[in-house]
Amino acid sequence: MLYQDGIPTEEDLAKVMPSAERMKKGAFAITECFQNIPCNPCMTACAKGALKVEPDINQRPKIDYDICNGCSACVSKCPGLAIFVVDMTAGDSALVRLPYEFLPVPAKGDMVTGLDREGKAVGTFPVESVVSGGKKNMTWVIGIRVPADLAMTVRAIRVGGEA
Ligand code: SF4
Numbered sequence: 001m002l003y004q005d006g007i008p009t010e011e012d013l014a015k016v017m018p019s020a021e022r023m024k025k026g027a028f029a030i031t032e033c034f035q036n037i038p039c040n041p042c043m044t045a046c047a048k049g050a051l052k053v054e055p056d057i058n059q060r061p062k063i064d065y066d067i068c069n070g071c072s073a074c075v076s077k078c079p080g081l082a083i084f085v086v087d088m089t090a091g092d093s094a095l096v097r098l099p100y101e102f103l104p105v106p107a108k109g110d111m112v113t114g115l116d117r118e119g120k121a122v123g124t125f126p127v128e129s130v131v132s133g134g135k136k137n138m139t140w141v142i143g144i145r146v147p148a149d150l151a152m153t154v155r156a157i158r159v160g161g162e163a
């Protein structure tokens with residue numbers, strides 16, 4: 001339960017996910033940010049204006065899924081590591097882009113262990129993309145290819161090791 005262990009329930013997640021129809025159309029961001037805190041770098045990172053923290057900085061972020069194109073610019077800007085981008089258009093697999101702040105940073109083509117929200121290993125998956133957050137931002141955005149049924153489960157990675 002979120003307020004005891006920091007792990008969102010299915011009910012919590014349902015509130016921040018796009019519709020099943022939207023998920024099939026293209027990549028989308030998810031803000032797994034569930035508390036009213038004074039924070040909004042996700043909004044300033046979104047040049048398209050898809051992600052808003054309104055009417056004041058204490059509100060939780062909301063995404064307009066008619067505008068969000070899954071560009072991932074917001075992922076490395078969230079200090080809470082709470083934003084993920086998922087692309088389910090491949091059908092049987094999904095690309096999950098997630099924030100990563102440990103060393104070593106994996107390379108494209110590496111196999112990494114995927115972890116669920118409780119930190120449990122759920123499989124070993126290939127790294128498809130590695131993007132730096134920039135010179136002054138040590139948050140990387142790692143894209144991993146997972147089976148489609150794990151797209152909403154894998155939310156972190158461990159470099160090396162078996163599942
Ligand atoms: S993925 Fe891109 S378009 Fe979507 S909310 Fe993030 S920055 Fe905005």
Ligand code: SF4
Pocket residue numbers: 031032033039040041042043053060061077078079080081082083
């Ligand atoms: S930057 Fe991250 S923690 Fe801050 S409001 Fe946005 S999603 Fe929540």
